[in-house]
Amino acid sequence: MNKKQMIVMWCGIALIVLTGLFPLVQKPARRLEIGFLFEDYEYLEFTVTLIIWILVALVTIGLIITFRDNSKGKQI
Secondary structure, eight states: OOHHHHHHHHHHHHHHHHHHHSOEEEOTTSOEEEOOTTTSGGGBOHHHHHHHHHHHHHHHHHHHHHTOOTTSSOOO
């Protein structure tokens, strides 16, 4: 894994952790907002949080594949 791939991987992991610690919550008579995981557990929008995790993971995997080094097998 090269340096760009490592940076993308750690940024993806950080985003997943941050969205897990500060997920979206839907409180009564309010809009969707960001809360702290242990503070507003009963209003947690798990479906939206799961979709965000999947999208972050897919973009991270796509960027890791994009930044791979293709020069390993080529000899000039």
